Amino acid sequence: RRVGPGLPTSTAPTSTTPGSGGPTVVPSVPGVPLGPASGLSSGSLPPVRVSMVKLQPEDDREEAERVCFNIGRELYFYTYKGIKKAVDLNKPIDKRIYKGTQPTCHDFNQFTASLESVSLLVGFSAGQVQFLDPIKKETSKLFNEERLIDKMKVTCLKWIPESENLFLVSHASGNLYLYNTEHSCGTASPQYTLLKQGEGFTVYACKSKTARNPVVKWTIGEGALNEFAFSPDGRYLACVGQDGCLRIFHFDSMELQGMMKSYFGGLICICWSPDGRYIVTGGEDDLVTVWSFSECRVIARGHGHKSWVNVVAFDPFTSSIEEDEPMEFSGSEEDLHDPVHFGRVRTSSTLSRLSKHSSKSGPSVTYRFGSVGQDTQFCLWD
Numbered sequence: 001r002r003v004g005p006g007l008p009t010s011t012a013p014t015s016t017t018p019g020s021g022g023p024t025v026v027p028s029v030p031g032v033p034l035g036p037a038s039g040l041s042s043g044s045l046p047p048v049r050v051s052m053v054k055l056q057p058e059d060d061r062e063e064a065e066r067v068c069f070n071i072g073r074e075l076y077f078y079t080y081k082g083i084k085k086a087v088d089l090n091k092p093i094d095k096r097i098y099k100g101t102q103p104t105c106h107d108f109n110q111f112t113a114s115l116e117s118v119s120l121l122v123g124f125s126a127g128q129v130q131f132l133d134p135i136k137k138e139t140s141k142l143f144n145e146e147r148l149i150d151k152m153k154v155t156c157l158k159w160i161p162e163s164e165n166l167f168l169v170s171h172a173s174g175n176l177y178l179y180n181t182e183h184s185c186g187t188a189s190p191q192y193t194l195l196k197q198g199e200g201f202t203v204y205a206c207k208s209k210t211a212r213n214p215v216v217k218w219t220i221g222e223g224a225l226n227e228f229a230f231s232p233d234g235r236y237l238a239c240v241g242q243d244g245c246l247r248i249f250h251f252d253s254m255e256l257q258g259m260m261k262s263y264f265g266g267l268i269c270i271c272w273s274p275d276g277r278y279i280v281t282g283g284e285d286d287l288v289t290v291w292s293f294s295e296c297r298v299i300a301r302g303h304g305h306k307s308w309v310n311v312v313a314f315d316p317f318t319s320s321i322e323e324d325e326p327m328e329f330s331g332s333e334e335d336l337h338d339p340v341h342f343g344r345v346r347t348s349s350t351l352s353r354l355s356k357h358s359s360k361s362g363p364s365v366t367y368r369f370g371s372v373g374q375d376t377q378f379c380l381w382d
């Protein structure tokens with residue numbers, strides 16, 4: 001017997017709540033049988049992803065932060081206590097175990113987060129997207145439940161910056177979809193009408209008499225779309241895919257702003273510098289590549305890994321010193337006590353100050369980013 005599309009009766013996911021005495025059944029995410037069609041195999045697990053959110057952005061207390069991560073078929077939600085205190089793994093705020101499908105990625109909505117509520121999106125290997133609130137412990141909604149929009153695994157998802165309802169989802173099919181949490185997904189496969197076309201991409205609007213999801217569909221490049229990221233100001237969208245291309249779009253106008261090809265193979269990961277001037281990518285060429293957004297060109301390729309690069313991330317802080325100083329450095333917490341005089345700047349909230357740094361007359365800026373590869377190495381780059 002089967003309930004729903006490819007969902008055995010025994011595959012309802014469970015959620016273990018601390019102090020509840022054991023697992024409880026929660027509204028299920030329909031799964032599919034293991035096999036090539038679902039992109040699942042018993043010997044492969046999705047990478048561990050980490051998402052963080054500050055419940056009160058103006059509050060500097062560490063207790064105001066929450067962290068979410070996935071391991072195999074499980075999704076955990078904890079209070080984050082900072083770098084000096086380990087998370088007590090025996091006391092999750094929420095824990096969910098999924099059967100028939102695996103969580104592949106997730107994203108908090110920082111714009112709407114509060115102590116009482118936080119919106120979390122979770123993407124799955126079978127193509128569905130779950131919208132839930134781990135503080136209220138309520139499963140709010142399931143998108144692409146019948147897999148009528150896309151049958152391939154979710155590779156990345158993000159809330160649209162400063163939006164309560166809109167979010168983007170990419171799939172291994174190479175498609176990118178814009179969803180609205182207030183719209184349903186309909187009972188039939190969506191029909192589309194051409195909206196815009198350009199080099200290596202096509203944009204479609206959903207053709208429907210009533211508002212439904214997806215609102216917009218992008219087809220980008222060839223092969224899987226592995227990751228995407230919004231620029232710090234929210235105006236630009238950068239995507240990397242299995243065709244080895246980095247593409248940057250102006251999100252509202254859907255215009256292609258720039259493009260880069262990998263040295264070899266597909267590109268797996270991407271991150272913007274906190275001031276939006278640079279993009280770093282990693283992929284199957286074992287390299288990290290730094291691309292200048294303003295100059296539309298590669299300015300550096302870094303060779304430190306011996307295998308594919310899975311994750312890249314910029315340090316949200318930069319360090320600057322006056323030009324007459326003999327050295328320039330960017331460092332860790334211990335460096336804060338170093339006698340060398342330098343200023344530590346929060347770049348994500350000080351864009352105007354950074355623009356001054358980029359001028360020839362002012363102090364220079366040191367950027368730092370980290371990369372993690374399948375060679376198990378974690379590399380730091382200045």
